Amino acid sequence: MNAHFPYLLLTVILSVSFNVEALSPHYYDQSCPQADHIVTNAVKKAMSNDKTVPAALLRMHFHDCFVRGCDASVLLDSKGKNKAEKDGPPNISLHAFYVIDNAKKALEEQCPGVVSCADILSLAARDAVALSGGPTWEVPKGRKDGRISKAIETRQLPAPTFNISQLQQSFGQRGLSMHDLVVLSGGHTLGFAHCSSFQNRIHNFNLQKQVDPTLNPSFAASLNVICPAHNKVKNAGATMDATTTYFDNVYYKMLMQGQSLFSSDQALLTTPSSKKLVAKYASSMEEYERAFVKSIIKMSSISGNGKEVRHNCRRVR
Known part of the structure; x- marks a missing residue:
């Protein structure tokens, strides 16, 4: 991205x-x-x-x-x-x-x-x-x-640094709704992200904070170990969720616990409607599967x- x-x-x-x-x-x-x-x-x-x-x-x-x-x-x-x-x-x-x-x-x-x-x-x-x-x-x-x-x-x-407005614009231009955006983001349950995709959240986040304050502190610390400021390890990165080879709703559970990787993941918690959907799919795999099929x-x-x-x-x- x-x-x-x-x-x-x-x-x-x-x-x-x-x-x-x-x-x-x-x-x-x-x-x-x-x-x-x-x-x-x-x-x-x-x-x-x-x-x-x-x-x-x-x-x-x-x-x-x-x-x-x-x-x-x-x-x-x-x-x-x-x-x-x-x-x-x-x-x-x-x-x-x-x-x-x-x-x-x-x-x-x-x-x-x-x-x-x-x-x-x-x-x-x-x-x-x-x-x-x-x-x-x-x-x-x-x-x-x-x-x-x-x-x-x-x-x-859509970039991993996108905010909710940018995400909505990107999906909307393709005929996809806010609901589709939240559901399809759950596809991040599978996979791996390179440090470059989330380093903006753990290094020099803004003038006041080094680390994105929405990140769970211990989770942020673990990412810092994997991706230090002057990382020289080629292809270093982290899995998108704790069960990265299984398609499940752990992505949403981790997101609610401040353990998402991308700014674009965290963005799903920044509006009441998208946050409500995240909570819904974190609590029900059955609901998520049904929604994912429709959106994909x-x-x-x-x-x-x-x-x-x-x-x-x-x-x-």
Whole structure:
């Protein structure tokens, strides 16, 4: 995630719309009935070797949908003078692209030219959540793959330093509500954050305070050990919550205890409505799972200008 540049939004947001009616869970029932199963197998195999895969796939899906809609533009490789999204600053730490490559290869053998890379990524994100102990759902399918991918457009992604107004603006421009914002932020239950994403809260917070006063003091002290002011350890950081490989509601519980990592996490406690939702999901995993399914399907239905089905997810046809 990185800084927000409003002037870049207009050209891209205008091309983004919700595509709920055009998508269907049964889109491949005749043309590729094994599509879901093939993607699930690819995710399972990758997870058996790398526990960070679920967090990577969920984040990858979010970063794809927030730039040009869910069109798999995040999967394209840079070519020539064009620097693609995956090489933009907020996406440098994205990984596990090979999982999508493997799923695509298997699908091309089974039903060539049928299943889009955008649908594969949506299915893989679902599997990442479900195979980590979270809910499962039927993924509406029928997305097409985009041909444009620009690193500069990743500046639109919501940054970990955002306040609640900036977050609302970012989500709202994509048709997502405050409720969706709080629910989708819960996806932080999976994953890891580098020191650079939260150092603003533990070093030189403002002119009066070194440390963000909303942080639990002992939690802040533990972060300071991991990420000292002049940290020289490459890839140093912290897990997003205490059960980082499980999809659960611990993120919300820790947030209420002053143990969140990002300023954008803490921001969810700064309005009465968002704070009420945080408390609701901290107290009920069942409620959270139900809400997450609705919000991720909504986010996954943001349509871009995709027109084709790529044979290789890393390059246009």
